[in-house]
Amino acid sequence: GDSVTQMEGPVTLSEEAFLTINCTYTATGYPSLFWYVQYPGEGLQLLLKATKADDKGSNKGFEATYRKETTSFHLEKGSVQVSDSAVYFCALRAGSYQLTFGKGTKLSVIP
């Protein structure tokens, strides 16, 4: 079946550090890929997405590129802020209405 594997946290970074959260997937066909973010006390919200190979999703300074050859969709940000502290979920949708999520990675950014 479909699955998503993302790096385990928690991840703690200093403000302005570079962020990478790894995500790899297994799916049949050509899935759409997503990063969702959950800020403290809030519901998950879509951060960015990519629907085909080599697409780059971007939002709020975050980027992720759909790499079919490595089945990856790593999340990056060049300079994190304290307000980026949250739990980040990688997910995929493979031809149906269901999303398959990774376990989430908690990011804490300290001043």
Added chain:
Amino acid sequence: GAGVSQSPSNKVTEKGKDVELRCDPISGHTALYWYRQRLGQGLEFLIYFQGNSAPDKSGLPSDRFSAERTGESVSTLTIQRTQQEDSAVYLCASRKAGLAGLDTQYFGPGTRLTVL
């Protein structure tokens, strides 16, 4: 506008009791999902409602779990004879109909269920 709301935000219950969790989707969203998130785990799909179609119940872990939704409004998830392994955060999400809405689910803040 208002987002997805869920109630209660926290629920503590004793093993063997029944619980009912509520989800109010965004107005106009025809599709509604329930997920479960156990500690340290990803989101597990439980059930999916789309308009008046028969729901996809393939993710419900046992017959103690059931969910209802009337039309495109409120949904309730009921867990009967709760067990300690039911302790988790239960998340509800809604989205618009059609291909354009397929990729963007709007999540509620969740209900944290603790079974003692």
